[in-house]
Amino acid sequence: xxxxxxxxxxxxxxxxxxxxxxxxxxxxxxxxxxxxxxxxxxxxxxxxxxxxxxxxxxxxxxxxxxxxxxxxxxxxxxxxxxxxxxxxxxxxxxxxxxxxxxxxxxxxxxxxxxxxxxxxxxxxxxxxxxxxxxxxxxxxxxxxxxxxxxxxxxxxxxxxxxxxxxxxxxxxxxxxxxxxxxxxxxxxxxxxxxxxxxxxxxxxxxxxxxxxxxxxxxxxxxxxxxxxxxxxxxxxxxxxxxxx
Amino acid sequence: xxxxxxxxxxxxxxxxxxxxxxxxxxxxxxxxxxxxxxxxxxxxxxxxxxxxxxxxxxxxxxxxxxxxxxxxxxxxxxxxxxxxxxxxxxxxxxxxxxxxxxxxxxxxxxxxxxxxxxxxxxxxxxxxxxxxxxxxxxxxxxxxxxxxxxxxxxxxxxxxxxxxxxxxxxxxxxxxxxxxxxxxxxxxxxxxxxxxxxxxxxxxxxxxxxxxxxxxxxxxxxxxxxxxxxxxxxxxxxxxxxxxxxxxx
Numbered sequence: 145x146x147x148x149x150x151x152x153x154x155x156x157x158x159x160x161x162x163x164x165x166x167x168x169x170x171x172x173x174x175x176x177x178x179x180x181x182x183x184x185x186x187x188x189x190x191x192x193x194x195x196x197x198x199x200x201x202x203x204x205x206x207x208x209x210x211x212x213x214x215x216x217x218x219x220x221x222x223x224x225x226x227x228x229x230x231x232x233x234x235x236x237x238x239x240x241x242x243x244x245x246x247x248x249x250x251x252x253x254x255x256x257x258x259x260x261x262x263x264x265x266x267x268x269x270x271x272x273x274x275x276x277x278x279x280x281x282x283x284x285x286x287x288x289x290x291x292x293x294x295x296x297x298x299x300x301x302x303x304x305x306x307x308x309x310x311x312x313x314x315x316x317x318x319x320x321x322x323x324x325x326x327x328x329x330x331x332x333x334x335x336x337x338x339x340x341x342x343x344x345x346x347x348x349x350x351x352x353x354x355x356x357x358x359x360x361x362x363x364x365x366x367x368x369x370x371x372x373x374x375x376x377x378x379x380x381x382x383x384x385x386x387x388x
Numbered sequence: 389x390x391x392x393x394x395x396x397x398x399x400x401x402x403x404x405x406x407x408x409x410x411x412x413x414x415x416x417x418x419x420x421x422x423x424x425x426x427x428x429x430x431x432x433x434x435x436x437x438x439x440x441x442x443x444x445x446x447x448x449x450x451x452x453x454x455x456x457x458x459x460x461x462x463x464x465x466x467x468x469x470x471x472x473x474x475x476x477x478x479x480x481x482x483x484x485x486x487x488x489x490x491x492x493x494x495x496x497x498x499x500x501x502x503x504x505x506x507x508x509x510x511x512x513x514x515x516x517x518x519x520x521x522x523x524x525x526x527x528x529x530x531x532x533x534x535x536x537x538x539x540x541x542x543x544x545x546x547x548x549x550x551x552x553x554x555x556x557x558x559x560x561x562x563x564x565x566x567x568x569x570x571x572x573x574x575x576x577x578x579x580x581x582x583x584x585x586x587x588x589x590x591x592x593x594x595x596x597x598x599x600x601x602x603x604x605x606x607x608x609x610x611x612x613x614x615x616x617x618x619x620x621x622x623x624x625x626x627x628x629x630x631x632x633x634x635x636x637x
Binding site: 157191194195196197216219220222224226227228230231232233234235239243244246247248288 | 395397398399401402405406409410471472473475476478479480481482483634635
């Protein structure tokens with residue numbers, strides 16, 4: 145059974161269709177990359193999967209639960225890192241994680257200790273979040289998303305603004321969790337797709353433009369093939385119609 | 389249902405802690421106590437009037453709250469929207485209603501703390517004479533109910549914007565209208581043309597009139613129902629506004 149099942153999803157803001165008939169399924173063990181220019185509809189799709197925005201039409205099912213009919217059942221099974229990893233700046237990471245744990249009904253410190261260990265936050269647990277570096281703040285957001293060991297992870301630009309070492313660490317963490325979860329992440333960094341994803345969708349103007357997966361050392365999107373490191377040319381060709 | 393209740397408790401604790409995490413809480417409390425003190429002892433003449441009661445203290449409350457309750461409630465939703473944390477909050481497994489109630493109760497509890505710190509006024513009156521402490525208690529209960537009504541209205545207005553200053557100004561205007569609805573300024577403007585029933589309805593919304601009765605020591609069930617209904621209606625509107633505007637930046 146698909147952990148995430150999206151059917152003909154549409155979101156209109158007035159006359160503008162931010163998401164215009166997107167559909168796909170994600171199985172356990174998959175890391176699905178959302179690629180696309182800014183404004184393509186990646187974040188809006190994620191906001192509908194996590195139950196933040198209601199779709200104009202279409203359906204989202206997570207672990208068999210319809211997000212419109214059973215929003216709480218869906219929200220319990222999803223860990224979500226919104227774009228920019230928003231957190232409460234006046235709290236410490238520990239207080240913030242304790243708050244999320246209480247809302248999620250998690251008892252004791254085990255879940256917090258595990259998430260803190262995985263995101264390596266131990267050194268800054270008692271410092272207010274607004275005094276932390278961007279990398280640490282991103283990790284606080286990640287710790288919040290994996291706190292309840294969810295089956296489904298939705299990560300909106302998880303490595304945006306991080307330095308190369310921090311990017312490497314976050315990708316390592318995602319790979320380590322991939323085996324028993326269904327993960328969707330959005331990114332502008334095409335090498336990230338090669339580094340962590342097992343499938344990818346190129347999204348533009350609210351539609352799925354191409355769907356791809358690794359094929360040996362290359363990536364194959366339908367008839368198009370990208371050799372290692374050649375994803376950016378393929379991306380331009382699909383999103384702008386340029387010749388490779 | 390238990391899950392929802394746990395959510396409300398956690399949100400209440402976080403919001404209350406957030407007040408005290410910055411100097412805002414202390415500035416607010418000191419400001420409230422100073423203003424309450426000035427209006428009680430200088431404007432109200434508590435010591436000069438030769439009566440052992442708290443009327444000069446309580447009669448300033450509706451006016452203090454017009455400015456102070458918007459200050460307490462303005463960040464409740466505007467700040468979540470500005471910082472983007474609203475997306476985090478509303479994708480946690482809690483009903484929107486539980487979040488709205490948790491936030492409101494935190495603002496109300498914070499106000500109750502500030503109000504409790506005015507106890508020295510009550511102690512002063514007890515030291516100087518023999519006030520009717522039943523009337524004093526009624527005053528405190530009524531003042532807290534009135535604060536709750538203002539806070540709920542200002543919380544709903546805070547959900548309209550991502551700018552705390554806008555939320556504050558909207559709150560002051562709304563609280564002022566609620567306060568003076570029964571005063572001659574408003575009633576005279578309506579009296580010339582409106583039918584009797586409408587005039588009574590507008591006057592019935594006046595917090596000032598209702599609070600005046602409570603200051604005399606009479607807690608009428610109708611007044612309690614009025615404030616409870618005002619709070620419930622505003623919280624409902626709050627949830628509606630959050631739901632309708634969450635997609636708007």
